[in-house]
Structures are given as C-alpha cells and as structure tokens.
Amino acid sequence: xxxxxxxxxxxxxxxxxxxxxxxxxxxxxxxxxxxxxxxxxxxxxxxxxxxxxxxxxxxxxxxxxxxxxxxxxxxxxxxxxxxxxxxxxxxxxxxxxxxxxxxxxxxxxxxxxxxxxxxxxxxxxxxxxxxxxxxxxxxxxxxxxxxxxxxxxxxxxxxxxxxxxxxxxxxxxxxxxxxxxxxxxxxxxxxxxxxxxxxxxxxxxxxxxxxxxxxxxxxxxxxxxxxxxxxxxxxxxxxxxxxxxxxxxxxxxxxxxxxxxxxxxxxxxxxxxxxxxxxxxxxxxxxxxxxxxxxxxxxxxxxxxxxxxxxxxxxxx
Amino acid sequence: xxxxxxxxxxxxxxxxxxxxxxxxxxxxxxxxxxxxxxxxxxxxxxxxxxxxxxxxxxxxxxxxxxxxxxxxxxxxxxxxxxxxxxxxxxxxxxxxxxxxxxxxxxxxxxxxxxxxxxxxxxxxxxxxxxxxxxxxxxxxxxxxxxxxxxxxxxxxxxxxxxxxxxxxxxxxxxxxxxxxxxxxxxxxxxxxxxxxxxxxxxxxxxxxxxxxxxxxxxxxxxxxxxxxxxxxxxxxxxxxxxxxxxxxxxxxxxxxxxxxxxxxxxxxxxxxxxxxxxxxxxxxxxxxxxxxxxxxxxxxxxxxxxxxxxxxxxxxxxxxxxxxxxxxxxxxxxxxxxxxxxxxxxxxxxxxxxxxxxxxxxxxxxxxxxxxxxxxxxxxxxxxxxxxxxxxxxxxxxxxxxxxxxxxxxxxxxxxxxxxxxxxxxxxxxxxxxxxxxxxxxxxxxxxxxxxxxxxxxxxxxxxxxxxxxxxxxxxxxxxxxxxxxxxxxxxxxxxxxxxxxxxxxxxxxxxxxxxxxxxxxxxxxxxxxxxxxxxxx
Numbered sequence: 018x019x020x021x022x023x024x025x026x027x028x029x030x031x032x033x034x035x036x037x038x039x040x041x042x043x044x045x046x047x048x049x050x051x052x053x054x055x056x057x058x059x060x061x062x063x064x065x066x067x068x069x070x071x072x073x074x075x076x077x078x079x080x081x082x083x084x085x086x087x088x089x090x091x092x093x094x095x096x097x098x099x100x101x102x103x104x105x106x107x108x109x110x111x112x113x114x115x116x117x118x119x120x121x122x123x124x125x126x127x128x129x130x131x132x133x134x135x136x137x138x139x140x141x142x143x144x145x146x147x148x149x150x151x152x153x154x155x156x157x158x159x160x161x162x163x164x165x166x167x168x169x170x171x172x173x174x175x176x177x178x179x180x181x182x183x184x185x186x187x188x189x190x191x192x193x194x195x196x197x198x199x200x201x202x203x204x205x206x207x208x209x210x211x212x213x214x215x216x217x218x219x220x221x222x223x224x225x226x227x228x229x230x231x232x233x234x235x236x237x238x239x240x241x242x243x244x245x246x247x248x249x250x251x252x253x254x255x256x257x258x259x260x261x262x263x264x265x266x267x268x269x270x271x272x273x274x275x276x277x278x279x280x281x282x283x284x285x286x287x288x289x290x291x292x293x294x295x296x297x298x299x300x301x302x303x304x305x306x307x308x309x310x311x312x313x314x315x316x317x318x319x320x321x322x323x324x325x326x327x328x329x330x331x332x333x334x
Numbered sequence: 335x336x337x338x339x340x341x342x343x344x345x346x347x348x349x350x351x352x353x354x355x356x357x358x359x360x361x362x363x364x365x366x367x368x369x370x371x372x373x374x375x376x377x378x379x380x381x382x383x384x385x386x387x388x389x390x391x392x393x394x395x396x397x398x399x400x401x402x403x404x405x406x407x408x409x410x411x412x413x414x415x416x417x418x419x420x421x422x423x424x425x426x427x428x429x430x431x432x433x434x435x436x437x438x439x440x441x442x443x444x445x446x447x448x449x450x451x452x453x454x455x456x457x458x459x460x461x462x463x464x465x466x467x468x469x470x471x472x473x474x475x476x477x478x479x480x481x482x483x484x485x486x487x488x489x490x491x492x493x494x495x496x497x498x499x500x501x502x503x504x505x506x507x508x509x510x511x512x513x514x515x516x517x518x519x520x521x522x523x524x525x526x527x528x529x530x531x532x533x534x535x536x537x538x539x540x541x542x543x544x545x546x547x548x549x550x551x552x553x554x555x556x557x558x559x560x561x562x563x564x565x566x567x568x569x570x571x572x573x574x575x576x577x578x579x580x581x582x583x584x585x586x587x588x589x590x591x592x593x594x595x596x597x598x599x600x601x602x603x604x605x606x607x608x609x610x611x612x613x614x615x616x617x618x619x620x621x622x623x624x625x626x627x628x629x630x631x632x633x634x635x636x637x638x639x640x641x642x643x644x645x646x647x648x649x650x651x652x653x654x655x656x657x658x659x660x661x662x663x664x665x666x667x668x669x670x671x672x673x674x675x676x677x678x679x680x681x682x683x684x685x686x687x688x689x690x691x692x693x694x695x696x697x698x699x700x701x702x703x704x705x706x707x708x709x710x711x712x713x714x715x716x717x718x719x720x721x722x723x724x725x726x727x728x729x730x731x732x733x734x735x736x737x738x739x740x741x742x743x744x745x746x747x748x749x750x751x752x753x754x755x756x757x758x759x760x761x762x763x764x765x766x767x768x769x770x771x772x773x774x775x776x777x778x779x780x781x782x783x784x785x786x787x788x789x790x791x792x793x794x795x796x797x798x799x800x801x802x803x804x805x806x807x808x809x810x811x812x813x814x815x816x817x818x819x820x821x822x823x824x825x826x827x828x829x830x831x832x833x834x835x836x837x838x839x840x841x842x843x844x845x846x847x848x849x850x851x852x853x854x855x856x857x858x859x860x861x862x863x864x865x866x867x868x869x870x871x872x
C-alpha cells in the first residue's frame with residue numbers, strides 16, 4: 018500500500034511540466050489568500066473577543082478605498098492566471114503539423130486504436146518517445162473521455178463527430194489510461210495503458226504486430242466494395258465529385274456556402290449525404306448509415322487523405 | 335416578552351395539533367417545519383448513500399458492491415443531495431420561516447402557493463424514491479446524453495420526472511419570495527435597510543425563476559428522446575449529444591449559486607450578530623449577491639472545456655468564470671473586515687460562520703484551478719472536482735445551513751439547543767469534513783477519475799483517509815439530529831431574543847404567534863444597528 022504512495026503525479030509529456038507550473042502557482046496563490054484570511058479571522062476573533070456583555074463596538078460602515086483595493090488586486094491576479102491558462106490551452110488544442118496520427122474509437126467499455134500503418138490495439142496504445150502523437154477520436158455509443166494523467170491530457174470522445182488532442186511523451190514506460198467521462202456500468206474498467214517506447218523499440222513493435230495492410234489500403238478496398246468508386250472516380254467525370262485533392266481544401270456547396278473538407282465533413286457526407294451537397298452535382302447519394310463501422314469510416318477517410326498525397330506527389334516532378 | 339414561563343400563550347405551534355392542521359396549513363412557519371422534516375429525511379438518505387460509497391472505496395477492488403450498484407448509489411446520492419436537500423435547504427426552511435418575519439409581514443405573498451410548492455416537492459421526491467426502490471437509476475445526477483436518453487436501461491424517466499416536478503416547487507418558492515420582498519416590506523424598511531439574508535434570498539429567487547424552467551425543458555427533451563425516439567441528443571437519431579450539456583449546465587451552474595447564496599446570507603446575519611457590528615461594506619455585499627446571480631448565468635461552459643466545445647468559447651467561459659469569483663472574494667474580505675474591532679462571541683452559530691469562511695475560501699480558491707483552462711484539462715472529471723464542490727456545498731452551504739438552524743432554532747421552537755454539545759458537534763464536523771475531502775484534492779491531481787468503484791492500488795491510502803473522515807463526519811451530523819430533537823422537550827426556554835440580535839424576527843415572542851407580529855413593526859434604522867443598546871432598539 019505504501020510502496021507507490023505519492024503526492025505528485027508522474028510527468029511524462031512535454032506539457033506536463035507546464036501544467037504543473039501553473040498548478041503550483043495556483044497552489045501558492047491559494048495558500049497565500051487562505052492563509053491571510055485564516056490569520057486575520059483568528060487574530061480578530063481573539064483580539065476582539067467579547068469581554069463584557071454590555072460592550073457595544075463602534076460601527077464601521079465600510080471603506081470605498083478598501084473595496085476597490087480588494088477588488089482590483091484579485092482581478093489582476095485572476096486575469097494573469099487566465100491568460101497563462103488560455104495560452105497553454107491553445108497549445109494543447111493545436112497538434113503540431115509533424116504529429117503522427119493514431120485513430121481512437123471508444124465504445125462501452127473499451128478503447129480501440131488504429132495506427133496509420135494498419136496495426137490495431139485494444140486498451141493498449143504503443144507510441145514512440147519524443148514524437149508528437151495526434152489522436153483523432155470518436156465513439157460508437159455514448160460520450161467517453163480519453164485521459165492520461167501522466168501526460169496531463171484529457172479530451173472527450175463524442176459519438177457522431179471527431180475530436181482531436183495530442184501529446185508528446187518524454188519518458189518511456191507504462192502510463193495509466195482512463196475513461197473519465199461516466200459511460201455506464203463498467204466505466205471504471207474502461208481503461209488500459211499507454212506504452213511509451215524508444216523509437217527503435219517502437220519500430221520493432223510495429224513490425225512484430227499483426228498488420229495486414231495500411232489504413233489507406235484497407236480504405237481503398239472498402240471504397241471499392243461499397244461501390245463508392247463507381248460514382249467518385251479519380252477524374253471528375255463520375256456522377257459524384259472526384260475526391261482527389263479533396264482533403265484539407267474548401268468545397269463549394271449548392272447553397273453557395275463553402276466548407277472545409279476535414280474528417281468530420283467526410284464522415285457526415287458518408288452517413289448523411291443530403292446535409293451538404295457539392296455545387297454542380299445532383300443529390301443522389303444514398304446514406305451509408307448502418308453499412309459502415311466507425312473503423313471503416315476511419316479507413317475510408319485515411320484513403321481519401323492519401324488521394325491528396327498522391328496528387329501532390331504527381332505535381333512535384 | 336411579558337410572558338412568563340409556563341403561562342399559556344398562543345403561537346404558531348400550538349395553533350392546532352391535528353394532522354390536518356399541519357397538512358393544510360398556509361402558515362409560512364408551519365410550511366417551513368414541513369420542509370425541515372422532509373429535507374432532513376432526504377439528507378439522511380443521501381448521507382447513508384455517501385457512507386456506502388466511502389465504504390466501498392476503502393479498498394481498490396469492487397468488493398462491497400459491484401459496478402451496477404455503485405453507479406446507482408452515487409447517482410442517487412447526487413440527486414438526493416442536490417435536488418431534494420441542498421436546493422430547498424435554506425430557502426425552503428429558513429427562508430420560508432424568516433423572509434416574512436424579517437420584513438415585518440404576516441406571511442408570504444401567496445400562502446396557498448407556498449403550501450402547494452411543498453406538495454409539489456414531496457410529489458417529486460416520491461417519484462425519485464419510487465424510481466430508486468424499483469431498480470434505481472445509473473446516469474449520474476448530470477444525466478449526460480446519449481447515455482441517459484438511449485443507452486441506460488434503468489429508471490431514467492421516473493427519476494427525471496421527479497426532478498422535473500420538484501423544479502416547479504423551486505420556481506413557486508422563488509416567485510413567492512420575489513413578490514413578498516417587493517410588496518410586503520414593513521413601513522420604513524427600505525431596500526438599503528434590508529437584512530443581507532433577504533438580499534441573498536432575493537438573488538437566489540431570481541435564479542430559481544429564470545434558471546429552473548431551462549432544466550425542466552432539458553429533462554422533457556431527454557424524456558422525448560428516450561420515450562418517443564425523437565432525435566435531439568443522440569447522433570444516431572440526428573441529434574447533438576453536447577447540446578444537452580449546454581442546456582443542463584445553463585441551469586445547473588446557476589443552481590450552485592441557488593445553493594450557496596442563501597448560505598452567504600445566513601453567514602452575514604451570524605457575523606453581524608456575534609461580533610455586534612454592522613456588516614462592513616453592506617452595499618457591496620448586497621450588490622455582490624446580485625452580481626453572482628447575473629454572472630452565474632454566463633459561465634456554464636466551464637464544465638465543458640474538454641467536451642469538444644469551441645476553443646474560443648472555452649476561453650470566454652474561462653474569463654467569465656474568473657470574474658464570477660471576484661464578488662465571492664469581496665464577500666469574504668468584507669466579512670473578515672466586519673470582525674475588526676468587533677465584540678466577538680463564540681456561540682455555536684458563530685463557529686459555523688467561521689467554518690464557512692474557512693471552507694468556502696478553500697472551495698472558492700480551488701474553483702480558480704478549474705476555471706484555468708490548461709489546469710482544468712487535467713483535473714476535470716477527477717476527484718479534484720469532487721473535492722472542490724463538496725468544499726462549496728458541504729463546507730459552505732451546509733455549514734451555513736447548520737449555523738442558521740442553530741441561530742434561529744430558539745425562534746422556531748422557543749427552546750435553546752444544548753450549547754456544549756452543539757460546539758462539540760461543530761468541531762467534529764469541521765475535522766471530519768477536512769479529513770474526508772482534503773485528500774480528494776490530491777487524489778484528483780494524481781488523476782483519480784470520478785465515479786470509479788475500483789482504482790489503482792497506489793491511491794488506497796488517500797482513499798482510506800477520506801473514508802475515515804466520512805465516518806467522523808457521519809457522527810458530526812447525527813449529533814445535531816439527536817440534540818435538536820432532545821431540545822424540543824428539554825431545552826431551556828429561549829425567550830424572544832436570546833442572542834441580543836437586531837432584526838424584526840427577534841422583536842416578537844418565540845415561537846412567534848401565528849400572525850408573526852401583534853402590530854405591524856415600523857423600521858427606523860438600518861440593518862445591524864448593534865451599536866445601540868438593546869433596550870433602545872425596536
């Protein structure tokens with residue numbers, strides 16, 4: 018019981034130390050103000066204790082100066098803390114462009130991971146040391162939350178949309194992974210571990226783990242099997258728009274609006290095609306709701322993303 | 335006042351002894367007693383549930399209860415304590431009893447509506463009890479969708495209906511208070527002479543009337559989705575699960591202020607009386623209650639920093655959450671300044687006021703951690719949050735409630751509670767409370783998520799400390815139940831004003847006559863005129 022007792026959680030990501038500095042600042046601010054109040058209350062309570070039942074203290078109505086003083090000082094302190102916290106939150110919300118991407122699907126009550134190279138894991142995530150990892154996450158059922166205390170990182174995993182977060186591990190080892198959003202009966206058991214490995218070990222693990230094909234390749238097969246390719250042809254002559262170069266670009270809709278083609282847009286277009294119709298095309302695509310799993314969606318998105326890469330590669334020489 | 339011991343005098347308690355005289359009463363004082371009895375039962379139920387939770391958490395394994403039972407226990411603990419104890423606690427008991435008395439009125443503006451709100455409360459409570467007995471509910475008190483609307487297979491509708499119904503009791507009480515405070519003040523009782531207890535209840539009532547309907551709408555939408563399959567929150571049906579959180583916290587964050595503002599009002603009364611001082615910066619303290627009520631409506635998004643709400647929305651909600659902390663801080667500074675050069679006595683109600691200042695200060699400061707975006711990402715949905723809101727709700731709201739209950743007990747019953755026992759109980763509560771909840775701050779920082787019945791073994795020591803504290807806390811709560819009941823028969827006769835307090839409620843006999851005042855009082859001075867000798871007051 019005592020052997021692993023500690024008051025401070027392990028720091029194992031680039032952000033952990035930064036969050037802890039801010040946390041410590043807040044502890045100091047709290048200790049100062051709580052200490053000040055306790056001290057004043059104690060001193061006043063003792064010094065001005067009632068000595069005779071007939072004593073009537075002189076009334077003091079207040080002091081505008083003091084009121085301004087103890088409004089402005091806490092306001093200044095809180096605004097400083099706000100700014101610091103918001104800046105760090107901004108960093109937390111923006112995965113670096115160099116991140117490797119892992120897809121996460123939460124379901125009652127397990128975590129499923131897919132690496133871009135095709136490896137799948139359940140309740141265990143292997144990642145390399147010192148490399149930013151971006152997580153693109155969704156849920157098959159209720160809301161879950163991906164929480165790794167040692168990385169000071171947490172983000173909700175919401176059905177019907179993709180959420181993203183990221184971390185960069187700075188220590189090798191096993192770290193607790195929890196679901197922190199209550200999700201039903203076995204919520205407390207919906208956890209596992211994140212295994213951080215040296216780059217070499219990670220590559221060995223990758224090659225040892227079972228992987229039939231990359232995500233994009235699996236997506237391409239699915240794309241054919243579901244019949245997507247009969248309308249969405251590589252050149253723009255099909256009944257649907259070509260998907261080459263789609264990802265990350267802007268799409269003009271029949272309503273005149275333009276939207277950015279990200280994971281959420283592609284997902285919506287597959288499950289609810291009538292929501293946003295591309296300008297110049299008839300609204301004839303049927304819904305694929307019920308025909309494709311969350312993992313399948315992720316594979317198709319990976320495939321569509323790869324179409325962008327191909328095109329760029331072609332343009333370069 | 336001229337009544338000597340033993341001489342019969344008509345008052346609200348001996349106005350009738352039949353069950354009918356209680357159940358059909360429109361006397362605000364009797365309704366307050368009805369509320370006192372019913373919320374005490376819910377408090378004891380919620381307390382027993384908390385005890386079972388802490389007992390399970392003594393060990394890292396699920397040995398006392400399994401996951402399903404544990405989830406039902408914490409859900410019912412939260413629902414009982416929040417909707418059926420904390421929200422009605424001070425307003426429906428002390429507020430009901432004191433709002434008319436403090437402003438020199440004979441009753442609330444709508445006495446029958448007041449009785450109706452108690453019946454509505456009891457009806458809502460019964461629904462929830464039936465739901466619990468016939469299988470329970472496991473959504474957590476927050477009812478997050480789509481779990482509650484689609485996936486949970488427990489008594490969600492029945493429980494939610496209970497909460498829905500009880501909401502109307504809150505709305506009716508709030509409405510009653512607002513009208514009463516506007517229209518029924520005694521001659522001379524201007525707004526700037528109102529006791530701060532009244533100001534706090536006025537601010538609370540505004541939140542009750544403006545916020546509670548949103549909760550009702552939200553619950554109705556969950557029921558529509560669950561019962562009829564209308565897609566509102568479940569993405570499978572075309573809904574948005576995060577929408578629920580916006581609607582829920584739009585009420586439930588202000589609801590936190592429904593629970594704490596009345597307690598702040600009580601503490602102002604206690605500190606003024608037991609230091610015989612006017613509250614330092616009366617206007618600022620009164621105004622800060624209104625500021626809290628107003629800003630409290632604009633901070634709900636701080637429950638959603640990791641929910642996938644927009645990052646920029648998160649920043650605005652964070653900023654506003656820091657701002658709402660300022661009026662609370664101002665109150666604490668003003669209470670402390672009130673003690674300066676006062677004449678301070680240490681009777682039990684004042685001990686609770688000291689406890690309130692200390693624990694509320696810690697609760698409030700730890701709220702800053704949660705308002706800080708990057709820190710909240712780590713401690714959100716962990717025991718840090720659990721500790722924070724128990725410091726505010728138990729350390730703040732319940733300390734204030736108990737302080738108020740002891741302070742006005744002689745007025746309500748005509749009897750004194752036993753001072754020695756009451757001081758011992760207050761001390762036990764303070765120690766037990768801190769031992770229970772302080773370790774939870776550390777657990778949360780270490781990363782222990784909420785609503786876990788099993789946890790990694792390295793967190794056992796802190797959990798054992800917390801459970802040990804809970805057992806002390808349990809003793810601390812049982813003591814007042816016992817000695818207050820004892821005092822009904824054996825307590826010393828209180829007399830009209832045992833504390834030498836200002837305020838109209840002390841100028842009438844204890845217990846007060848059915849009509850409160852023999853003749854309508856006239857107010858000629860500000861609240862808390864403690865500098866005048868007692869004989870010259872009133």
